[in-house]
Amino acid sequence: MILRQVTSKDFDWIVENYIDVFSSEPWNDDLEVKQIENYVKELFEMNTFNGFIAEVDNNMIGASLGYIKPWYQGKEYALDTFFISKKFHSKGFGSQFLSLIKKELLKENIPAIILDTDRGMPAETFYKNNGFKVSEESIIMFCDVSK
Known part of the structure; x- marks a missing residue:
């Protein structure tokens, strides 16, 4: 497996595969192309x-x-979206990909990854199996400001 930085040329592949993965089991999200295009575009445009x-045999997977x-103890990588194409699920590629990301972040002097995921979903077990811990001190909160 090869790890490389995302480029603008990856945009269409990311959108297509995001929808393919997250509209399937176990997530079953109701996703529209325009919605995910906007989401990915806005992430790409962030200055941070x-x-x-992840590529295997010159194919993005x-x-x-x-x-x-920024964090008071240094920098963190806020992992917003992580996925492996469906046909490569359950073959160890996700763990391998995450391991390569960790090594790359350490080279960039970024010692921590933070993320949120849904409790009870397979992703929770995946992240725990790859060295992530549930914070006892923190909770994720949200507020719908339209109400």
Whole structure:
């Protein structure tokens, strides 16, 4: 597996595969192309955006979309989206991809990754199996400001 930085040439592949992965089991999200195009475009436009592509045999198989976030103890990689194309699921590619990302972040002096995921979903187990811990001190909160 090869790890490389995301480029604008990857945009269509990312959108297509994001929809393919997250509209399927176990997520079953109702996604529209325009919605995901806007999401990915806005991430790409962030001045702190940092994304990675996993390639096997010159074929893209996974993407990691996130951004570098300042923190009082240094920088963190906020992992916003991580996926492996469906036909490559359950073959160890996700763990391998994440391991390569960790090594690359350490080279860039970024010692931590933060993320949120849905409790009870397979992703929770995946991240725990790859060295992530559930924070006992933190919770994720949200507020719908339209109400």
